[in-house]
Amino acid sequence: xxxxxxxxxxxxxxxxxxxxxxxxxxxxxxxxxxxxxxxxxxxxxxxxxxxxxxxxxxxxxxxxxxxxxxxxxxxxxxxxxxxxxxxxxxxxxxxxxxxxxxxxxxxxxxxxxxxx
Amino acid sequence: xxxxxxxxxxxxxxxxxxxxxxxxxxxxxxxxxxxxxxxxxxxxxxxxxxxxxxxxxxxxxxxxxxxxxxxxxxxxxxxxxxxxxxxxxxxxxxxxxxxxxxxxxxxxxxxxxxxxx
Numbered sequence: 001x002x003x004x005x006x007x008x009x010x011x012x013x014x015x016x017x018x019x020x021x022x023x024x025x026x027x028x029x030x031x032x033x034x035x036x037x038x039x040x041x042x043x044x045x046x047x048x049x050x051x052x053x054x055x056x057x058x059x060x061x062x063x064x065x066x067x068x069x070x071x072x073x074x075x076x077x078x079x080x081x082x083x084x085x086x087x088x089x090x091x092x093x094x095x096x097x098x099x100x101x102x103x104x105x106x107x108x109x110x111x112x113x114x115x116x
Numbered sequence: 117x118x119x120x121x122x123x124x125x126x127x128x129x130x131x132x133x134x135x136x137x138x139x140x141x142x143x144x145x146x147x148x149x150x151x152x153x154x155x156x157x158x159x160x161x162x163x164x165x166x167x168x169x170x171x172x173x174x175x176x177x178x179x180x181x182x183x184x185x186x187x188x189x190x191x192x193x194x195x196x197x198x199x200x201x202x203x204x205x206x207x208x209x210x211x212x213x214x215x216x217x218x219x220x221x222x223x224x225x226x227x228x229x230x231x232x233x
Contacts, residue, residue: 032218043207043225049214091159095221105151105209105221109160 003027004096006108013084014116021079021111023094029074030096035067038091038110050077050094084115118143118212122224129198129231137193137227139208145169149211150184150191151221156204164206167191198231205229 003026013019023033033050048058048069056069066088068080081088094108119142129135141150152164165175167184175182179196195202205228209221 032214034218034220044221044223046220046222049220093161096218105163105166105219107153107161107163109158112159 004094004106004108006092006094006111008111009109010112010114012114012116015085016083019081019084019113021081021092021094021113023077023079023108025075025096025106028096030077031074032096033071033077034095035069035077035079036093036095038093040090044093048079050079052077081113084113086115089113089115118145118210118222120208120210120222120224122206122208122227124227125225126228126230129229131199131231131233132197133231134194134196135198135229135231137195137206137208137229139191139193139224141189141191141208141210143189143210145211145213149219151209151211152182152191152193153207153209154204155207155226161207164193195229198229200231200233203229203231 005024007022011019031052035047036044037047038044046059047062048056050056050069050071052071052074058064066082071077091110091112093110096106121140123138148169150167154162154164165182172184172186181194183192205226207226208224211219212222214220
């Protein structure tokens with residue numbers, strides 16, 4: 001079945017630095033990827049939709065200049081957390097937004113970001 | 117607005133007990149999909165089931181069963197004879213069509229299940 005990978009699986013960085021998270025579809029082409037964020041002991045919240053070849057769309061309340069999304073190819077989407085602060089510490093998960101009648105909504109394994 | 121409510125924040129049971137996790141949803145769509153995911157401590161989401169809005173048949177898979185009732189907008193999940201390995205956070209999710217962008221999921225807040233031996 002379809003597989004989505006994320007890299008890195010975890011990252012620790014200092015406040016003020018930028019962190020890039022990669023999301024790859026390994027055996028299918030994805031025109032759309034979704035990025036979710038999960039704070040400790042909370043639910044997954046949709047952050048943004050990543051569209052191949054066009055600008056990402058962000059959910060209300062998500063700063064687009066803070067969370068830069070690039071979907072340059074059909075197999076790779078990246079999320080860059082710019083000038084990270086401790087409040088950005090979270091679990092970031094990507095998924096492929098295929099049609100739910102065919103697919104199980106393939107999720108990546110997630111990236112745990114800790115900002116010191 | 118699309119919404120998923122999992123009223124039970126935490127449930128603790130002893131091994132071999134049956135446990136039901138509740139899920140109530142709100143949607144304006146006539147066609148939609150409901151999901152259950154398990155999230156163990158590692159964080160990776162494990163897909164359990166997908167159900168479309170036209171199929172109200174209950175489903176059983178081993179010790180797991182699901183009861184979908186459109187009349188009450190509920191999609192409850194029962195684990196029979198629970199085991200310690202069932203300890204995890206369980207999320208109910210509802211599809212949200214995003215036009216050409218595909219389909220995102222709206223998640224409930226999750227229910228943390230703790231099974232003790």
